[in-house]
Amino acid sequence: MVNPREAAAAVVDPEIRVITIDELGILRSVETDPATGRVVVTITPTYTGCPAMDVIRADVRRALAAAGHPDAEVRTVYSPAWSTDWISDSGRAKLSAAGIAPPAPVARPNVVPLTLAVRCPRCGSPETEQVSRFGSTACKALWRCRSCSEPFDHLKAL
């Protein structure tokens, strides 16, 4: 039997298929209920209306069934609310390699904000501009590079 944590962590996000739900930070915990022996996976949505949640739940159950845990339970929690700060370094690198500019750290209250340029994931240029604050999925905005002229997605800091 595959370790349930590893099985759940390997599930990829259905809308951004280069990154796993673990790297995206939406996999909160994988535990085994000591009384029943059932695996309980806890996930949290990026956005409240994220339409990928049903698919993610089904994919997690399927992955755990394949790993020898056919009765795994998937729970959804909303607190603490997901933040892009939970995206791992390997997740950020994969987003960038897939042409999606990763988010800057979320601004903290009482901290002087440092606005970093969004770098073009294709040519690395900081000469970029926002085209639209909303993009192809709830978590992305549409940007354009002024150096290489390519449009690209940017995962919004949340």
Add this chain to the structure above:
Amino acid sequence: MSADLFDFVLGLGDDALIAAQRLGEWTSRAPEMEEDIALANIALDQLGAARLLLTYAGELEGAGRDEDALAYLRGDREFRNCLLVELPNGDFAVTMAKLFFLSAYQLPLYDALAGCGDERLAAIGAKARKESAYHLDHSSLWVRRLGDGTEESHRRMQEAVDQVWPYTHELFAADPAAPVDPAGLRAGFEATVEPVLTEATLTRPGDGFTPGGGRQGLHTEHLSFLLAEMQVLHRAHPGARW
């Protein structure tokens, strides 16, 4: 207490649900592609909040109604949303005025809920406030752009603000038993809204006309038409699945 809390949560859930339905009407009809995507995204956020709130309302009621039963199987008099969200979309300026005032109310509301004693509402508030901040940012940008734009855009944005403003009063009707009393949010709302109107060269309307009744189930004629469209499939084919 539980019945009061049910009404409160139902009202907030209905606000988000009806706002989502109205914003969704813009899909494929917005003035430009980027705005089409933006409005659909905001509608989706509102729908997400509505689902969490209506699910919780159903549990508080304890009568076995889930989010779908509450959304699709109630008549207009049983809806508790504010009148603001059911008003027709009008032109783009009216839609932006509605969204601007709604998000300037929802943001401090969700923020206050995030710190309230009810664990479920606190979790929903902490989640939804992040999304409301984007809605407020987006709509205030358009209010400034249109208000401080051309003569025609200024005229239409001012008309929109004048038309929608009276409906903002209902949002802050006192409800001292609620986890967050909306009456306490009015000052913050005005502190958010007034500088944007000023920057947009728009005049803040007067406060004479204050329509209300939505929280008691007394709606404008527009809600019935909206519900007819939203509920028709579920009512024609109860329990249908695909």
